[in-house]
Amino acid sequence: MNPQPKIEIAALRKQFGQLVVLKDINLTVEQGSVVALIGPSGSGKSTLLRCINLLVTPNGGSVRVGGDSFVFGTGAKLPGTRELARFRANTGMVFQHFNLFPHMTALGNVMEGPVTVRGKSKREARELALTLLAKVGLSDKVDEYPSRLSGGQKQRVAIARALAMEPDVMLFDEATSALDPELVGEVLSVMQKLASEGMTMVIVTHEIAFAREVADRVIFMRDGLVIEEGPARQVIDAPREAATQAFLSHFHRGGAATPPAETAL
């Protein structure tokens, strides 16, 4: 059998006040595989993703990434801020709205983690950052501030910034949803390259064609539940559940990314 999965989530529960957003989620991600989370807006995809790096603290269940595991629920002791920080340093996250640091150049954004969190020297961090910016095709933009970059360029800087922590796992939350259509491709191709290099990735996406192409497994969520899960092509081409079929029917054949029910947040 395979070695132990890279990510293992069991019986995960999350509620905001009275609103139960995740109900008993179970999920495993094998080392080096790509899992796509799809589903209608408000189904809990972002919350699930944020539970994987504990940006959101679950109310119950367990989360394990690599060798770090955490248990939540009554009686469980919540991890401290230092432990959380150390844990998060090993997972990279890319946000829908980039969340670049506007007071730093592209280079500064990418160097920030290695210098502040890893304690690398400026010189070492700079070299690493330049390599990563080259990798995402932005060698000519290293000294630009985010306000002078296009959306696609911003998101590629954000990916380089996450990679600079040399993470074991990358989490993408609708990385292309805020982009003009003509800029989506440049970001997807960087993600595809990462996947082909063997990065373990969990991506929330409305790019159904991309999920079908790049993901190993697809998980369809609705109302805080995993409704259907399986190999990417099987779930997308031949969904078994009626809810999955209904959701996928909003996308054109071939998977253009305009779900009418979706209001991008």
Next chain:
Amino acid sequence: MYQWDFAFLWSYRWLFLNGLGVTVGFTVAIVALGLVVGLAGALAKLSSFAPLRWLSLAYVEVFRCTPVLVQLVWFYYALPILSGIEISAITASMLALSLYGGSFYAEIIRGGIVSIDPGQTEAGAALGMTPFQTMRRIILPQALKRMIPPLMNQSIIQFKNTSLVSVLAVPDLLYQGQIAAHDSYRPLEVYSAVAVAYFVLLFPLTIIVRQGEKKLSTSD
């Protein structure tokens, strides 16, 4: 008809210069101390630890809702009775004005911090920064830019408030003016000169602040 005569002021020049030195020195000190207190107050108010939030709230409200002159007098005449420790007029003035300024700075700083997009905090956290690192490297540098004009405005008010220390016989510009006025029997010229001195120092500062505000409102 009143006979104006400014020439005699020259003989009091060292007195005025001394007073001006005390006023400027006092301003620098209470602005610096007030900023430290204000930053602590703002962070306490944003803390997830409730008692810290209450403490900060109580501090800010008490100092914002009592007159600064009452605070000065209280620190000089009342605090020693309460604490049993004799304090000088300078210490009492420092304490009162720094804490008074700090209560306003705290609100400005807190407002600046919460005006930053929460996505910035998340991005810092996702990189593995501790909350302290995120605050220092990501939030404060951005918030500071927005805070500078209101902080400058408050500091200008602090500058003017230093004139209140003369009631405790701290030898600032106004107090020295009082001495000169009594000595020369020419309060009109003396106090006019004192007012002009404050104006000459403060007016350029207000222009700088206004330009800063304009630049900021066009930059984002």
